[in-house]
Amino acid sequence: xQSWYLVNIDKKQVNSYRxxxxxxxxxxRGDDEQPCRSIFPPCLSRQVDVWCNSDAMIAQTSALxxxxxxxxxxxxxxxxxxxxxxxxxxxxRYLLSVGRxxxxxxxxxxxxxxxxxxxxxxxxxxxxxxxxxxxxxSEERAEVAAWSARASxxxxxxxxxxxxxxxxxxxxxxxxxxxxxxxxxxxMHRFEGALLLMEAMKQDNAxxxxxxxxxxxxxSDYDLFDTVFGLHSNPMHSGPHSLSLRPxxxxxxxxxxxxxxxxxxxxxxxxxxxxxxxxxxWYHVLLSLICWSSDPENGMPVLGNRAKCAHRGxxxxxxxxxxxxxxxxxxxxxAAGGRDWTDVSRDTEELLRDIWDRIQPPLLADDSGQDIVQxxxxxxxxxxxxE
Numbered sequence: 098x099q100s101w102y103l104v105n106i107d108k109k110q111v112n113s114y115r116x117x118x119x120x121x122x123x124x125x126r127g128d129d130e131q132p133c134r135s136i137f138p139p140c141l142s143r144q145v146d147v148w149c150n151s152d153a154m155i156a157q158t159s160a161l162x163x164x165x166x167x168x169x170x171x172x173x174x175x176x177x178x179x180x181x182x183x184x185x186x187x188x189x190r191y192l193l194s195v196g197r198x199x200x201x202x203x204x205x206x207x208x209x210x211x212x213x214x215x216x217x218x219x220x221x222x223x224x225x226x227x228x229x230x231x232x233x234x235s236e237e238r239a240e241v242a243a244w245s246a247r248a249s250x251x252x253x254x255x256x257x258x259x260x261x262x263x264x265x266x267x268x269x270x271x272x273x274x275x276x277x278x279x280x281x282x283x284x285m286h287r288f289e290g291a292l293l294l295m296e297a298m299k300q301d302n303a304x305x306x307x308x309x310x311x312x313x314x315x316x317s318d319y320d321l322f323d324t325v326f327g328l329h330s331n332p333m334h335s336g337p338h339s340l341s342l343r344p345x346x347x348x349x350x351x352x353x354x355x356x357x358x359x360x361x362x363x364x365x366x367x368x369x370x371x372x373x374x375x376x377x378x379w380y381h382v383l384l385s386l387i388c389w390s391s392d393p394e395n396g397m398p399v400l401g402n403r404a405k406c407a408h409r410g411x412x413x414x415x416x417x418x419x420x421x422x423x424x425x426x427x428x429x430x431x432a433a434g435g436r437d438w439t440d441v442s443r444d445t446e447e448l449l450r451d452i453w454d455r456i457q458p459p460l461l462a463d464d465s466g467q468d469i470v471q472x473x474x475x476x477x478x479x480x481x482x483x484e
Contacts, residue, residue, distance in 0.1 A: 106233070109274060109276065136213075137418070139347075142324050162192065178203075180322075226266070298322060327345065355415050369477070377449065377477045385448055
């Protein structure tokens with residue numbers, strides 16, 4: 098059984114991953130939302146519109162707030178961290194209104210850093226020269242070749258004796274040049290600044306709860322920051338387990354998009370997830386399309402013609418993101434060559450149905466059975482009216 102690595106080529110990041118091993122393919126939950134969240138750009142909370150169109154926030158009298166919007170936008174552009182941009186914006190309604198598109202940009206960079214990047218889930222048994230065609234640029238191929246030449250020197254003993262042996266090819270380049278991402282530690286490190294700021298706000302809120310502070314239009318800095326940032330830290334608890342992510346996502350039919358091939362998969366086209374086949378997550382769909390290895394044994398129980406190419410994901414190494422169907426016209430500017438979008442939901446549905454029915458045959462039941470279980474956030478929702 099080979100190991101698998103979820104790789105972002107553009108960001109030079111890797112998430113050590115065991116899939117698509119059969120046991121992990123169906124049973125894993127936990128951090129499996131991270132690949133999905135990292136490619137789905139959020140939108141601003143609807144509460145921002147409420148605040149900007151009401152008197153909930155009172156403008157300050159500082160000279161800073163009489164500066165023209167162009168200068169304030171320059172200030173926002175210098176605030177690269179999301180928690181800095183949000184903290185500045187919630188100072189008053191005017192700044193929140195001026196900084197809307199800056200906050201949205203920062204939120205998308207923060208919550209969806211892998212959106213529109215080249216992704217591949219590569220197996221450890223991939224040969225040195227076996228990669229998807231045109232996945233790497235000429236400069237990247239030169240870098241990998243240089244690394245392989247260096248690794249060959251160490252292998253034949255011509256390298257420095259105190260140097261450890263290194264693996265050749267793209268996998269060796271990943272091991273030595275790519276950084277770990279999407280792990281729990283990686284997530285907590287990125288949220289550390291926001292958590293510290295929220296802790297200070299929580300302490301300040303205690304003073305505002307006492308007379309003479311309270312008044313009818315008061316909204317605490319903690320609540321403002323919490324809502325706009327999309328991070329919820331329970332004030333009654335502390336530590337990483339009190340953290341929950343709740344950025345706002347656009348409403349509509351979710352789609353997984355391949356910007357390189359101008360293809361997409363509609364959530365409402367994945368009938369596999371309806372009724373008795375509950376439990377299909379978006380990351381299952383993603384992995385089924387981007388797995389790549391020279392060894393056809395990938396742990397997925399696929400038979401027939403698909404068994405010959407299940408280890409050759411047709412989206413491996415392509416630019417991928419998540420969106421809602423209504424956003425496809427806006428994404429056309431980023432799609433390959435301005436081509437029209439192609440719906441490939443049916444082909445993906447057939448592949449996943451083949452895998453699912455062999456892994457979990459007990460789940461195959463009468464489709465008339467009514468499912469009352471709440472859908473998970475990243476689960477394919479067969480019934481769009483189910484909330």
